[in-house]
Amino acid sequence: MYAEATYHSNDPVTHAAAIDGARLEFLRVGGGDFRGRVTHVAFDRVKVVRGEESLPVIVRSKVPAGRLVAVMIRPGSAPAMRCGNEITSRQIVLAGAGSTVSWRTTGAGQWGAISFAVDDFLRIGRDLLGRNLVPPAAQLVLTPPAPQIARLQRVHDTICRMSETNPRAIFMPDEAAELERKLLHAFLACVRGTDGRETKASRQHGQVLARFEALLEAYPHRPPDMAEICTTIGVPGRTLRHCCAHHFGISPKQYLMIRRLHSARRALLLATPAPGQIARIATRFGFFELGRFSVAYRELFGELPSATLQHAPQWPATTPLAHAA
Secondary structure, three states: EEEEOOEEEHHHHHHHHHHOOEEEEEEEOOOOOOOEEEEEEEEEOOOEEEEEOOOOEEEEEEEEEEEEEEEEEOOOOEEEEEEEEEOOOOEEEEEEEOOEEEEEEEOEEEEEEEEHHHHHHHHHHHHHHHHOOOOOOEEEEEEHHHHHHHHHHHHHHHHHHHHHHOOHHHHHHHHHHHHHHHHHHHHEEEEEOOOOOOHHHHHHHHHHHHHHHHOOOOOOOOOOOOHHHHHOOOOHHHHHHHHHHHOOOOOOOOOOOOHHHHHHHHHHHHOOOOOOHHHHHHHOOOOOOOOHHHHHHHHHHHOHHHHHHHHOOOOOOOOOHHHHH
């Protein structure tokens, strides 16, 4: 078992890198000063994460093979949106292995996550409930009874607070085992018997967006134009625009632009300053007019690409990006 320190960041790219082992991405959708904080604790069977962002963001995470992830919006935070539906602190989004979970925050706030290996999830169900649990193939939105979700939030908050204020206690075997036991019991109380069915419209939105995201992942540098995207994923442009507006709060074209700008920023943060470097990176991500690229980049991130290229980011030491920088 190990516990990591809390990381603070003023950039969405390094903020995502602070969560060890997660294929996570934060996409800011507007200007303003970004501030993020991440706390990460790992027990023998469960990983616990708490994140905080000062601006509205689109959060995307590819759940690793063989794992499950449960995400909660923290009490007092602005609601999140997923497939046109509001996700509040009374709910849990449970994502299956290999699925992509995403949501859009509507303001500053905090969220929490719990991650299990699928095998451990099944074993925990047998050990604590005496029956087999069925892991979701994709995603479920659960609405547990209020006392159960409140208990889970309290235990999750206690673990993160202890990691921040008294990390030595987290390392004590007896204390760690008791915290993990309480977390598992609280989580299973929320999952047991909770109706996780979604509406037909939400399920259809999720399927369209999954195909859309899969296509964008296949073409990370230069995605096809919108007509080709719609033909490939098999939906009219109106349907894709409707799904993106409900889920991301922006149009498909705006979402593509924001993704490409964040990809360019990530490349700039990792690049070594050299003549022509900005132009090469911009072209790689489909920006062929350097002036327009610089204007759009500054509007979103508050600085020119040249400023990003010149300053060295503070990567968390435990992440692969720290060694690539």
